[in-house]
Amino acid sequence: MRALAALGVVAATSLALSACSITGASSSKALDSGATGTINVLLMKQAGYSESDVASMVKDFEAKNPKITVKTTFVAYEALHDKIVTSAPAGTYDAVATDVIWPAEFATKGIVADLTSKFPSSWKKTMLGGALNTSEYKGKYYGVPWGPSTKLFFFNKDMLAKVGATQDDVKTWDGVLAVAKKIKDAGIVKYPLAWSWSQAEALVCDYAQLLGAWGGTFTDAKGKLAINKGAGVEALTWMKKSIDEGLSDPASTTFLEDDTDKSMASGKTAMELNWESTFRDLNDPTISTIVGKAGVMQTPAGPSGKNPGVNGSMALSIGAKSKHPAAAWKFIEYVTSEAVQEKFVQSNSSDWKASYSKPSVIATNPEVVKAAATAYDSMIPRPQMPNYNTVSQALQVEIQNALLGKKTPQQAMDDAVNAANNG
Incomplete structure (x- = not known):
């Protein structure tokens, strides 16, 4: 993420976190059925999409999906990791914003759901290579990229x-x-x-x-x-x-x-x-x-x-004990889509290759977009270790x-x- 200077604080405070596993991970079947209900989404306050950006996304999403209501909670980056971990057993949040350095820990502890079955094979061609591995651990995907950064x-x-x-x-x-x-x-x-x-x-x-x-x-x-x-x-x-x-x-x-x-x-x-x-x-x-x-x-x-x-990117993951995983997936699929990311490209970059050849996207920040177009396609992850x-x-x-x-x-x-x- 862009506010990575704050990570030193998180690294120091997170060492005392419990290593207990959270069972009950959402199954592929659950992700495919019952896309209704109220979903609770935990997001980050600073960097990337603003709260007003997200409010606009939610409004548009709910208009297109009247059977789903989205309630968002924003916390500072420094508090995000611990809040995800402590709320996981109760299934408090259906979807959570996750940093690129957390998939190994969250996957091995069963904190977030395995979304591999929902990843279309086409994404390997249409999504930036560096962005695609944001939530990957041992060949499986535990979240959908939501804004690349390097x-x-x-x-x-x-x-x-x-x-x-x-x-x-x-x-x-x-x-x-x-x-x-x-x-x-x-x-x-x-x-x-x-x-x-x-x-x-x-x-x-x-x-x-x-x-x-x-x-x-x-x-x-x-x-x-x-x-x-x-x-x-x-x-x-x-x-x-x-x-x-x-x-x-x-x-x-x-x-x-x-x-x-x-x-x-x-x-x-x-x-x-x-x-x-x-x-x-x-x-x-x-x-x-x-x-x-x-x-x-x-x-x-x-x-x-x-x-x-x-790789300093973020992703959106589904809580392993989400009560509405299908609705959470539908929301994630919408806000991470090429069209929605391009609409808010002044706040956050797009994860999609095609975006970087579009005049409307390039015009927002020509010099950075040009440099980022190649940089985002090849990014080195920090140690993917639990x-x-x-x-x-x-x-x-x-x-x-x-x-x-x-x-x-x-x-x-x-x-x-x-x-x-x-x-």
């Missing part, structure tokens, strides 16, 4: 131009460092790069994109964390190198996304990795000194030639240990793997 690469076009560089020169991470060195040597800014490398979920998101660029994945064939060899160590070594060479602001280890956003908007940073809304901020004259100077593109490629963005919160905490601590010079990248990754797989 980090994009932002750069100050004027600063690049001053050293004779263009967007083509920063299409690889090696190219980024080369341009950053030119900018630093020219005295344009002291630290050309800034990152969201505070000990929080934001750090895991940045590392994920670099891991993907180096051709790596978080887990092995057995689903165990395996970033202590090859790409996992190489990506972290590159991160530390950028600090050691004075190209990345050392204060990045205290920054969240808002901090990198503000640094670039104030003209202190030449390049950054951040969520889609950053482009809007960099062009807002009330908060930015570089209006009209920002460029945006898909994340640069690494030595592997790959450049996946981190104990994700424990894994994330281990990654945050150990990646920071390497960045701060407390451990070598190899030792840090060895310790992260040990903590995650034995925690």
Whole structure:
């Protein structure tokens, strides 16, 4: 999701959650019959669709489906995970908004229903590939994507131009460092790069994109964390190198996304990795000194030639003990449809490939839509592990240990793997 800086709080508080399983998952048969009644839907307050957007969707849906009434509840992102878990045994909510990092936990605990049988085979062609795996775990789907999101690469076009560089020169991470060195040597800014490398979920998101660029994945064939060899160590070594060479602001280890956003908007940073809304901020004259100077593109490629963005998307799932699963499915099918997502594209991006070739969609934010069209089709998921919160905490601590010079990248990754797989 776009408000991922808040995930560090969730990771810290969720460790104490009960690991008990919730039985009674909705069956495929239940999803196909009795699409009537009142459904309760739990959604997120910030980022993505606004409450007024959802109210409009509900109004239109109820007009088309008079036998179904929709009641919505909105909570802050920080409270969403815990509310889903604690309400699951009673079947309080028929449909819930779920983050991309939760399917493994929710599936193994039986908190949400398996919706695989409802996924048309055509979706593999018509839906963005990166978005499609938002709610996937072990080949099954536990929710329908409802707005893709990833980090994009932002750069100050004027600063690049001053050293004779263009967007083509920063299409690889090696190219980024080369341009950053030119900018630093020219005295344009002291630290050309800034990152969201505070000990929080934001750090895991940045590392994920670099891991993907180096051709790596978080887990092995057995689903165990395996970033202590090859790409996992190489990506972290590159991160530390950028600090050691004075190209990345050392204060990045205290920054969240808002901090990198503000640094670039104030003209202190030449390049950054951040969520889609950053482009809007960099062009807002009330908060930015570089209006009209920002460029945006898909994340640069690494030595592997790959450049996946981190998957920060959300989905809509059906509670395992939903009293009206068929009605919940009908609602989810409607609000996640191509037509409805395009109607509200100014609030959230579309999960459908065709949307990105439509003038009405492109016109809402041409630069970001162009970059996102390719970025959303290839996204790297964070570790799809039932104990994700424990894994994330281990990654945050150990990646920071390497960045701060407390451990070598190899030792840090060895310790992260040990903590995650034995925690």
